[in-house]
Amino acid sequence: MTDPADVAQVRAFNRFYTRIIGLLDEGMHKTMHSLSEARVIYELSKDGVTTGAQVAVTLNMDRGQLSRIMSRLVDQGLIANLPRSGDARSTPVGLTPEGRAVAARLNAMSDAAAAETLLDPLDPFERRDLVGSMRRISALLSEPEDNTLVLRAPRVGEIGWLIHRQALLYHLEQGWNGEFETLITRIYADYEASSSTPPKHIWVAEFEGEVAGSVFVVPAEDGEEGTAQLRMLYVEPMFRGRGVGGRLVAEAVSFARISGYRRIMLWTQDCLASARSIYQKAGFVLAKEERHHSFGADLNGQYWVLEL
């Protein structure tokens, strides 16, 4: 089921990045502290006061080893056991002032190493790519966090990004071909070119610094006066099931209402089930269905309408 080429690429990256991390860690040999000690110090400087068990879990470290490392650090005067409070099994530990100084020094060294080795050789454009790719990998591989969803205007480059993502998404999920990309390129070009009266608006949903979805509202192209059209709603698979689509539609409907439109309609395909349920929940009702052949597929187009 999983593409062997993907697996090979992932493993190649793991080997590659193992070397990168090793390279960065090498610089730490100049310090008086071993790598694990440095990690423990970093953990404590980040979290303030914790217990050994806490650190052992987050660093995935043997409790015994951790115990020894900590007693070494206590001997060096970098960390101190605080008076036991509450649960008398665990001893809260924290950095001493000297410990904090060491932590700051280690942090600065790590920052410098990361900057010099990884970021400085790149130009700003590449740097943006690097950081973006890293953020994306982290987001893909870690449990979704409960972060706040932001709706905002698109930034420079994001119109192209939206075209790219939707073309790719529906190509992979629905098998639609390049005609769809051609169509939406035109739709976005027209959006940008159109007058701002009657009112139009486009929203990008941002989650964890990534584009999570998008939608826009324009005056309906073939509708009567006073009808708005909701277009190009999409949600990134990565962020599905977190209410992004609902928020986007709600925002769009509320914008249409405030802007004086009397109805809002949209065109969608019945194969897009999750979108349909979002529209239903928002109060849209199915007005018309129409079979057509587009984007290399047999589709059932649906017109949904919501009276405002």
Added chain:
Amino acid sequence: MTDPADVAQVRAFNRFYTRIIGLLDEGMHKTMHSLSEARVIYELSKDGVTTGAQVAVTLNMDRGQLSRIMSRLVDQGLIANLPRSGDARSTPVGLTPEGRAVAARLNAMSDAAAAETLLDPLDPFERRDLVGSMRRISALLSEPEDNTLVLRAPRVGEIGWLIHRQALLYHLEQGWNGEFETLITRIYADYEASSSTPPKHIWVAEFEGEVAGSVFVVPAEDGEEGTAQLRMLYVEPMFRGRGVGGRLVAEAVSFARISGYRRIMLWTQDCLASARSIYQKAGFVLAKEERHHSFGADLNGQYWVLEL
């Protein structure tokens, strides 16, 4: 100079991915071999016959340690010293048949671990993102390889990608605003919509699996009959200085010539110095200059022409 937020993001990713790699390596404890042994076995299975020094360099491993690991593996009958050939200081080593069997087993285990832990939880769209991001990071951080440049037609999603990349690139490098993205969205939409006579063509340059640049040729919009226009030439910063632009322009010019155009022209801005030198080398001559204010900047537009 380097953005502290970028550094923080990179370091966060390093910590994150250290954990991921640790997670994958944990599965290897079930085997009879230590992690370093497994790495050595993998290296040998990949490269066929090598020497200790080779392996020590690629795995960034102490020669002494490597020597001991290898003698351990020789004792286990997994690797064998081959007769010395040429340089008598180094002993070529290779896997025995049993060694190859073990290597295959370890490889299968690693594949399975990577697939189960990283890829399987993702849907195909996310998987593509993950692999793409990994490839990009590798490409950004490793020395450029001497790989072959491929010119091909754009794939689904790449029109949007080209818009995205160029809008972002010129925004960061030249400070151009969203007007530029609006313009090029329209240009690509028009390209897609236009008739295929007179001939047009679009090329994507692919390098190491990544889009490295692009260009297209269309009949000149306001020119006389028989004039082709070269448009939207761009090269990813990552792949600059490797002849991508030259190849794209050469291909475009040759296409225009073969298709019966008598001249080919283009419009560019004098602030785009590297593009200009590509045009000059390809034989274009400056025909006209024109100051204008576009994309939020004062620009000097240039028309270049090449008689075919």
Added chain:
DNA sequence: AAAAATGATTGACTCAGACAACTAATTGAT
């Protein structure tokens, strides 16, 4: 009140990682 779970420490052992010393072969410089 007894049993199970948890936090922390300690002992024992293997292997990783760094470094120095050494042999043997090869390369470079004069």
Added chain:
DNA sequence: ATCAATTAGTTGTCTGAGTCAATCATTTTT
């Protein structure tokens, strides 16, 4: 052609990482 420097590989030594099991005190569960 010779001597010094370099390179491949081995071995000894030491510190610390990593794993496992045992132990003790303290909670939590039942």
